[in-house]
Amino acid sequence: MVxxxxxxxxxxxxxxxxxxxxxxxxxxxxxxxxxxxxxxSLKYFVDIVMFIDFCSLTxxxxxxGFILPAGRGVNKYFLGMHRHEWANIHLYFSLLxxxxxxxxLSLNWPWIVNTTRRYVNEKRTPFVLSILAGLFVVxxxxxxxxxxxxxxxxx
Numbered sequence: 001m002v003x004x005x006x007x008x009x010x011x012x013x014x015x016x017x018x019x020x021x022x023x024x025x026x027x028x029x030x031x032x033x034x035x036x037x038x039x040x041s042l043k044y045f046v047d048i049v050m051f052i053d054f055c056s057l058t059x060x061x062x063x064x065g066f067i068l069p070a071g072r073g074v075n076k077y078f079l080g081m082h083r084h085e086w087a088n089i090h091l092y093f094s095l096l097x098x099x100x101x102x103x104x105l106s107l108n109w110p111w112i113v114n115t116t117r118r119y120v121n122e123k124r125t126p127f128v129l130s131i132l133a134g135l136f137v138v139x140x141x142x143x144x145x146x147x148x149x150x151x152x153x154x155x
Contacts, residue, residue: 039107042107043104043107043108046100046103046104046107047104049100050097050100050101050104053093053096053097053100054097056093057090057093057094057097060086060089060090060093061090063078063086064083064086064087064090068083068086070083
């Protein structure tokens, strides 16, 4: 029910051109209360929402890491909300970012495939090997971090 209401109201809000003037002449309402948008406008909208979400993730992460540190004897409230409430907000922002990330990847998949094909040929083998080596280093670093987190050294 809520999704249907949002699907009916969102095109009308976009039609007002107050927030997103780039949708001009691209939003077409039809009788079924939906709208059509070209792919570039959708990519732009997803990227803008992703940027806002990333900034929100950074802000809540800063709050949790520096303003509301874990431990006893510290003030665990900021702007009237407890540290756990900020952590929940941070979680929801991260889940939204993950959803937008996969949407961004799906929208840009043809570009990713074509660019990879262009760089992966016989002339660019050192480039590909260096990327694979970098990914391997990242993997080893993550494994060591996880191992030290769950089995800290006695020193």
